[in-house]
Amino acid sequence: MQNSKAQNATEKGCKIDMEKLKNDLLLQAAIGEKTERTPVWLMRQAGRILKEYREVRASVSGFKELVQNPDLAAEVTIQPVDLLAVDAAIIFSDILEVPQAMGLPYEMIEKTGPTFRETIKSESDLKKIHTANINDLKYVIDAISISKKRLDSRVPLIGFAGAPWTIFCYMVEGKGSKTFSEARKMIIRNPTLSHQLLETITESTILYLKAQIQAGANLVQIFDSWAGILGPDLYREFGLRYINEICDAIDEVPKTVFAKGAFFVRKDLKNTNCQVVGLDWHTHARASRSIIGEDKTLQGNLDPAILYGSDDFIIEKTTEMMRSFEGKRHIANLGHGVYPDTEVEKVKLFIETVKEYKN
Amino acid sequence: MQNSKAQNATEKGCKIDMEKLKNDLLLQAAIGEKTERTPVWLMRQAGRILKEYREVRASVSGFKELVQNPDLAAEVTIQPVDLLAVDAAIIFSDILEVPQAMGLPYEMIEKTGPTFRETIKSESDLKKIHTANINDLKYVIDAISISKKRLDSRVPLIGFAGAPWTIFCYMVEGKGSKTFSEARKMIIRNPTLSHQLLETITESTILYLKAQIQAGANLVQIFDSWAGILGPDLYREFGLRYINEICDAIDEVPKTVFAKGAFFVRKDLKNTNCQVVGLDWHTHARASRSIIGEDKTLQGNLDPAILYGSDDFIIEKTTEMMRSFEGKRHIANLGHGVYPDTEVEKVKLFIETVKEYKN
Numbered sequence: 001m002q003n004s005k006a007q008n009a010t011e012k013g014c015k016i017d018m019e020k021l022k023n024d025l026l027l028q029a030a031i032g033e034k035t036e037r038t039p040v041w042l043m044r045q046a047g048r049i050l051k052e053y054r055e056v057r058a059s060v061s062g063f064k065e066l067v068q069n070p071d072l073a074a075e076v077t078i079q080p081v082d083l084l085a086v087d088a089a090i091i092f093s094d095i096l097e098v099p100q101a102m103g104l105p106y107e108m109i110e111k112t113g114p115t116f117r118e119t120i121k122s123e124s125d126l127k128k129i130h131t132a133n134i135n136d137l138k139y140v141i142d143a144i145s146i147s148k149k150r151l152d153s154r155v156p157l158i159g160f161a162g163a164p165w166t167i168f169c170y171m172v173e174g175k176g177s178k179t180f181s182e183a184r185k186m187i188i189r190n191p192t193l194s195h196q197l198l199e200t201i202t203e204s205t206i207l208y209l210k211a212q213i214q215a216g217a218n219l220v221q222i223f224d225s226w227a228g229i230l231g232p233d234l235y236r237e238f239g240l241r242y243i244n245e246i247c248d249a250i251d252e253v254p255k256t257v258f259a260k261g262a263f264f265v266r267k268d269l270k271n272t273n274c275q276v277v278g279l280d281w282h283t284h285a286r287a288s289r290s291i292i293g294e295d296k297t298l299q300g301n302l303d304p305a306i307l308y309g310s311d312d313f314i315i316e317k318t319t320e321m322m323r324s325f326e327g328k329r330h331i332a333n334l335g336h337g338v339y340p341d342t343e344v345e346k347v348k349l350f351i352e353t354v355k356e357y358k359n
Numbered sequence: 360m361q362n363s364k365a366q367n368a369t370e371k372g373c374k375i376d377m378e379k380l381k382n383d384l385l386l387q388a389a390i391g392e393k394t395e396r397t398p399v400w401l402m403r404q405a406g407r408i409l410k411e412y413r414e415v416r417a418s419v420s421g422f423k424e425l426v427q428n429p430d431l432a433a434e435v436t437i438q439p440v441d442l443l444a445v446d447a448a449i450i451f452s453d454i455l456e457v458p459q460a461m462g463l464p465y466e467m468i469e470k471t472g473p474t475f476r477e478t479i480k481s482e483s484d485l486k487k488i489h490t491a492n493i494n495d496l497k498y499v500i501d502a503i504s505i506s507k508k509r510l511d512s513r514v515p516l517i518g519f520a521g522a523p524w525t526i527f528c529y530m531v532e533g534k535g536s537k538t539f540s541e542a543r544k545m546i547i548r549n550p551t552l553s554h555q556l557l558e559t560i561t562e563s564t565i566l567y568l569k570a571q572i573q574a575g576a577n578l579v580q581i582f583d584s585w586a587g588i589l590g591p592d593l594y595r596e597f598g599l600r601y602i603n604e605i606c607d608a609i610d611e612v613p614k615t616v617f618a619k620g621a622f623f624v625r626k627d628l629k630n631t632n633c634q635v636v637g638l639d640w641h642t643h644a645r646a647s648r649s650i651i652g653e654d655k656t657l658q659g660n661l662d663p664a665i666l667y668g669s670d671d672f673i674i675e676k677t678t679e680m681m682r683s684f685e686g687k688r689h690i691a692n693l694g695h696g697v698y699p700d701t702e703v704e705k706v707k708l709f710i711e712t713v714k715e716y717k718n
Binding site: 178188264282309336 | 537538543590591593620623640642643662663664668695698
């Protein structure tokens with residue numbers, strides 16, 4: 001059966017490695033195989049919602065120290081599998097490791113978030129950076145290898161990277177922003193320079209994801225957190241184009257594209273060479289299905305704030321969400337990362353509700 | 360002609376006062392009258408883009424001092440009419456004057472933005488606040504009266520308020536936020552308390568807008584800056600419902616609803632008792648028209664970042680934007696407030712391009 005599934009996957013334009021996973025629901029659902037139930041995991045499941053994570057985090061001096069310690073990163077990667085019984089692990093890391101490996105280090109500043117001392121604004125700034133050397137990301141690759149060993153084929157491991165547009169936003173702006181108007185100024189004032197930078201990020205991202213896959217990642221997700229800040233035309237030119245380049249370059253494993261806020265390019269995503277499209281909690285599953293068509297798996301999309309509710313409310317809203325996907329190709333998740341102050345019992349209830357849901 | 364227009368407006372569920380405006384294009388377009396050209400103004404036109412504004416701003420100790428000084432507020436309100444030749448003035452003020460008049464003062468902190476020392480989190484916190492006393496907003500009303508006098512009927516004056524949901528976000532969260540997860544937690548954990556607070560904000564807003572109209576505002580706009588943070592169901596219950604209450608309570612002048620990011624309730628806005636619906640730059644005019652129907656005027660929606668571009672680029676994109684509205688009921692604007700570092704010559708070019716556009 002594994003072999004015929006792998007065969008199917010190859011025909012569908014992606015290979016699934018021959019590793020015999022005890023639970024491969026996520027990969028089956030990703031490539032459009034019927035599954036006995038809908039697989040479920042949460043964005044940011046490896047994180048502050050778990051006291052076991054907070055203990056590990058407290059044992060090191062900062063967030064970056066944790067990301068760069070393969071042994072501890074693997075430990076927190078696996079925690080949600082043990083503690084929450086999710087159907088996948090996702091490697092604990094940060095999307096900003098890539099610009100750092102390109103020559104632009106960031107600092108994680110309390111309350112401000114990630115901050116770059118230097119930014120890219122001009123032709124001469126481009127000389128500061130280079131295509132990422134994967135050796136400089138070895139700690140992530142090592143964390144994947146260790147995670148795979150410790151997972152012992154229980155569930156798939158998801159690798160990930162930020163989409164080039166989102167990485168570009170941080171490299172130009174230097175930090176988070178409500179409008180990212182510096183990044184948007186740059187693509188408008190200097191499209192050539194912008195495309196050069198986006199191309200270098202794209203090349204780096206492809207190398208990085210391929211190294212993750214080589215180390216054992218069973219599926220990769222591309223996060224475009226700031227997709228929704230651009231209008232449709234500019235997003236097609238400076239955002240989606242590079243996501244497409246990445247998806248076209250990778251055929252080793254299934255790919256998920258999560259372009260947050262980019263409801264306006266759902267019809268374009270239909271033609272993106274990926275198996276899974278992530279939906280945020282603003283986009284309705286039925287409408288998205290009719291735009292994106294039947295050939296993709298949809299992932300999502302409960303409003304993370306719902307998990308602040310009572311048990312009854314969570315069950316009701318999760319069931320409604322499940323129903324909205326109509327039993328078609330679906331991976332259950334939230335519509336964004338779980339909020340750090342969510343009670344772990346509520347997260348478990350969400351997961352159980354998905355697992356018990358019958359179409 | 361004025362009289363028959365006013366008659367028409369009354370039939371359409373809103374009155375236009377008998378004031379003989381030299382340029383009433385905005386009001387004509389708002390109520391769906393044919394106009395010789397499309398009217399144009401910009402959100403945040405009274406602000407940092409103008410050196411004349413920056414001079415006035417530098418003459419007082421802070422942003423709040425400017426807002427609370429009727430004479431200076433009127434001066435900066437009128438500047439864009441003189442300097443940019445826009446088809447409307449909008450009173451210079453801040454949406455957070457309302458929560459302040461409800462008993463929750465804010466401070467404008469450099470780089471952090473508006474911050475409330477106290478927030479509303481519990482039943483007992485509700486005792487801190489009350490329906491706004493319009494006397495406590497007298498400086499805005501006075502600024503409107505002075506502006507009207509100085510405008511001397513050249514163009515209409517727009518009044519405005521924040522939508523209850525957006526004001527609620529600030530009152531609960533205490534400051535800006537990427538996720539407003541505290542505010543969202545509150546509506547989910549304590550819907551009764553949330554509705555009480557939203558109701559008090561709504562009552563205050565209705566009183567406030569009526570006082571603005573009494574003082575001479577010719578149209579009012581409701582800004583729901585954080586509409587896009589909720590999913591469709593929650594937005595209907597905690598957002599749109601209160602906008603509808605406000606729109607139903609006001610029939611003195613045309614009303615504009617700008618629910619930023621809330622593409623998912625466009626079909627609901629069709630039934631909102633307003634004449635104009637504002638569009639951000641993510642929502643395409645044609646698609647929005649087909650959802651919202653022919654009975655509303657649409658306002659917007661050039662990406663503000665476009666004004667960072669070359670003259671040719673601005674002309675091209677503005678013309679494209681105009682064309683996308685297909686000569687149907689339209690008020691030209693950006694899809695959000697103009698960015699403060701936009702060159703004033705670029706803003707003028709946008710305005711001229713709209714004025715010269717022929718369907």
